[in-house]
Amino acid sequence: PAPIVRRVQIGDGYDVIVEWGGLERLGSYLSHLQLPPRVFVITDSNIGPFYAEKVTQNLLAAGFEPQVLTIPAGEASKSQTQLNKIYDWLLEQRAERREALIALGGGVIGDMVGFAAASYLRGVPLIQIPTSLLAQVDSAIGGKTGINHPKGKNLIGAFYHPRLVLADPSTLLTLPERSRTEGWAEIVKYGIILDTELFALLEAHAETLRDFSHPPVALLCQIIARSIDLKVAMIEEDEREQGRRAILNYGHTVGHALENASGYGEWLHGEAVSLGMVAAATMAQEAGMLAASDVQRQNHLLAALGLPISYTGSVQAQEILSTMLLDKKVVGKRIRWIMPTRIGEVVITPMPDDLVTRVIKAFFA
Ligand code: NAD
Ligand code: ZN
Numbered sequence: 001p002a003p004i005v006r007r008v009q010i011g012d013g014y015d016v017i018v019e020w021g022g023l024e025r026l027g028s029y030l031s032h033l034q035l036p037p038r039v040f041v042i043t044d045s046n047i048g049p050f051y052a053e054k055v056t057q058n059l060l061a062a063g064f065e066p067q068v069l070t071i072p073a074g075e076a077s078k079s080q081t082q083l084n085k086i087y088d089w090l091l092e093q094r095a096e097r098r099e100a101l102i103a104l105g106g107g108v109i110g111d112m113v114g115f116a117a118a119s120y121l122r123g124v125p126l127i128q129i130p131t132s133l134l135a136q137v138d139s140a141i142g143g144k145t146g147i148n149h150p151k152g153k154n155l156i157g158a159f160y161h162p163r164l165v166l167a168d169p170s171t172l173l174t175l176p177e178r179s180r181t182e183g184w185a186e187i188v189k190y191g192i193i194l195d196t197e198l199f200a201l202l203e204a205h206a207e208t209l210r211d212f213s214h215p216p217v218a219l220l221c222q223i224i225a226r227s228i229d230l231k232v233a234m235i236e237e238d239e240r241e242q243g244r245r246a247i248l249n250y251g252h253t254v255g256h257a258l259e260n261a262s263g264y265g266e267w268l269h270g271e272a273v274s275l276g277m278v279a280a281a282t283m284a285q286e287a288g289m290l291a292a293s294d295v296q297r298q299n300h301l302l303a304a305l306g307l308p309i310s311y312t313g314s315v316q317a318q319e320i321l322s323t324m325l326l327d328k329k330v331v332g333k334r335i336r337w338i339m340p341t342r343i344g345e346v347v348i349t350p351m352p353d354d355l356v357t358r359v360i361k362a363f364f365a
Helices: 022-033 048-061 080-092 107-122 133-139 169-174 177-194 196-211 217-237 244-249 252-261 269-286 292-304 317-324 353-363
Strands: 004-008 014-018 038-044 065-071 100-105 126-130 144-149 152-159 164-167 337-342 345-349
Touching: 004 217, 014 022, 014 217, 022 048, 022 126, 022 164, 038 048, 038 080, 038 107, 048 065, 048 100, 048 169, 065 080, 080 107, 080 144, 100 107, 107 126, 107 133, 107 144, 107 152, 126 133, 133 169, 133 177, 133 217, 169 217, 177 196, 177 217, 177 244, 177 269, 177 292, 177 337, 177 345, 196 217, 196 292, 217 244, 244 252, 244 337, 244 345, 252 269, 252 317, 269 292, 269 337, 269 353, 292 337, 317 353
Parallel strands: 014 164, 038 065, 038 100, 100 126, 126 164
Antiparallel strands: 004 014, 144 152, 337 345
8 A cells, every 4th residue: 555644743844654564665765854874773672683684774775874773672671771872872973963863663662762862962863663553553653752760651751753753564563462462452542532433443343453464454554544643633732741632641540550550560551551441431431421332332342452351460459549649640639531421532521539439449359
C-alpha cells in the first residue's frame, strides 16, 4: 500500500509517515530535511541486530554518514546513566547543533533519545523510527520525551517534537508476541474514547490481527495510521495536556497504579491499561453512565486481541486505591476519571469515593 502521511501542525510542522517497508526509504525521506550528512542512530540490543545494518546501508546509499550507538534493551536503560552515555558519545564525536539523532526502537529508545535530542546543545534535530506497536501508535507521537528516576517513571523530561516520524509496520514482524499484544490496548483505547468506527474495525478483524502469521498489511497500516491521526488531533488541540488531552489517559489511572503496586515487572504497560479500562468501564456502568452491553463489547474485544480482562495476582485492592492518589496527574487529591458514556465517547469527571472503592475491591479481590 501507498505511504500514509499525516502532517502535524505544531511548531514548523512535521510529517508522520506510516509505510510498510518504509525503512527502505529512510534515506530518501531524510534527504528532504536539509540535514548535514552525519547522523547519529541510537538503538537497543534487541532491535539493532535486526535493523541497524539495514538502516546504515540505506543511509549510506543516500549520501549520509551514519554513526550507530547500541544501548542494552529494557526499561532499566531509560536512566540517567544511559543518557550520559549518549551525551558522552555525541561529545566524543563533536556532534553539532544541526546534526540529527535518529531513535530506532520502541518507547524506551524513543523517550530517551528524544530527551537527549531535546537537551544536547539545547536541542538538535530528532527523527523517530518507532519499531514497537506501542511506540508507533503512542509513544513516538506527541512530543513527550524523558527518562526514569529512582523515585518514579518518566519524572525527568521535556516536550520536544521530532522533524519526522517514520513508522514501518513491517518491523512488527520481529517484535515478540507479548509486546505486540500489549500495543493493542492503546489502539482499543483510541476506539473507546474517540472512534466507534475504529472500534468496529478492530472487532471485525480481531482474529486476523491477533494471529499475525499472515499479517494483514493494508489493514494494519490503516489501523496504525488512524490511531496516530487520533492522537495527533488531540495533541494539536492540547499540546501540554492542560485539558482534553487527558482523555488519552483512559484506563491509565488504575493501570498505572497496578504497574506501580506490582513493581513494573509482572504486567506490561498495555496489559495493565487493559485491566484499567475494564475497571473504569465497570465504574461507568455502576454509575449508570454506560450500558452493560458496551462494557461487554469492550471487554470482549480486549480478550479477542489477547489482552487480560480479569485480575490474577497478589496486589491488594487497598494498594491500588492508595497508589492511585499518588499519581503525578492527580491534582488536589481528586482523581479526574475518564469515563466512557458509549463506544467512541468519554467524559472527564470525578467519581464518588464509595463507588470507586467498591469496584476496585471487587476487581482486585
Ligand atoms: P521497549 O522500547 O522496551 O520495547 C519493548 C521490547 O521490544 C524491548 O525489549 C525492545 O528491545 C523490543 N523491540 C522493540 N521493537 C522491536 C522489533 N521491531 N523487533 C524486535 N524487538 C523489538 O518498550 P515499548 O513498549 O516500545 O515502550 C515502552 C516505553 O514507552 C516506556 O518506557 C513508556 O514509559 C514509554 N511511553 C512513552 C509515551 C510517550 O508519550 N512518550 C507513551 C507511552 C509509553
Ligand atoms: Zn499508555
